[in-house]
Ligand code: ADP
């Protein structure tokens with residue numbers, strides 16, 4: 544069984560990305576044959592500055608490895624290291640009705656946000672389908688927001704196989720991460736870089752802890768019991784603390800006698816400790832850029848080898864060879 548997922552190189556990772564995407568991807572290692580790539584071609588739909596693109600791609604590679612991805616148990620590569628993906632995207636485009644792309648929410652949302660419409664942004668789902676189909680992927684773990692893109696991918700497989708013969712492409716399945724609760728941001732809304740409410744995974748201790756100390760709370764006095772419902776402090780603490788520490792905080796909320804400042808301090812400590820091994824690993828990787836390069840190079844070689852089998856099959860099926 545082949546599991547494949549793509550990571551957007553979109554700047555500094557936050558705690559929501561970690562629990563919503565990075566950790567589930569790393570946890571899925573070993574479940575099957577894992578393919579993970581950095582979607583740098585996709586990033587070009589919105590990033591036109593070469594230095595920024597390079598920096599973001601490098602950043603996500605380092606962070607993903609630092610978070611625990613084990614290159615001996617999976618393939619990790621840059622999307623653009625296998626340019627055949629564009630050829631497959633083209634083939635898919637030739638059977639893709641305009642209406643299928645016109646209906647995509649992600650495209651409409653981006654336009655509504657003021658991102659200018661370009662062809663690549665519109666064709667994004669066809670390239671994403673090619674990412675998946677180029678490796679005969681079976682399972683694609685993604686967030687809820689990508690569900691529709693997986694439906695487009697499945698539609699395109701149906702069309703290609705109908706036109707060019709069953710077995711030309713393998714039908715993939717989405718694995719929607721529904722079990723993963725949305726991580727709240729520092730203001731209580733969903734944590735997202737668009738809402739300016741994020742807690743970064745990496746970065747310096749003082750400013751990051753300060754973000755936690757600035758979480759808004761009600762004005763209950765120290766001795767009063769505090770509401771546990773919708774508490775951002777508790778929701779985040781649960782992600783970082785052990786079960787008994789979490790239960791202790793719940794009972795301290797319910798019994799009164801502890802102030803919010805104390806809860807925030809406990810949260811800040813638990814957060815800092817949680818990512819401590821990953822920070823250390825990240826420092827090592829920053830000091831050894833060759834290690835990151837060699838992981839990506841080995842991944843690219845393996846991915847390209849797999850891709851060449853599929854693209855050959857497709858070229859024959861459509862009549863290019
Ligand atoms: P952002 O909302 O900050 O722009 P992205 O859309 O780049 O984040 O998300 C990248 C991945 O991280 C997606 O798979 C998404 O499902 C996951 N993710 C982002 N924010 C959260 C969150 N607050 N809780 C859970 N998962 C999240």
Ligand code: TRP
Nearest residue numbers: 548549550551582585671674675
């Ligand atoms: N579109 C995905 C996102 O925004 C990233 C992505 C690109 C992807 N290609 C993919 C995810 C293929 C899964 C499979 O998060």
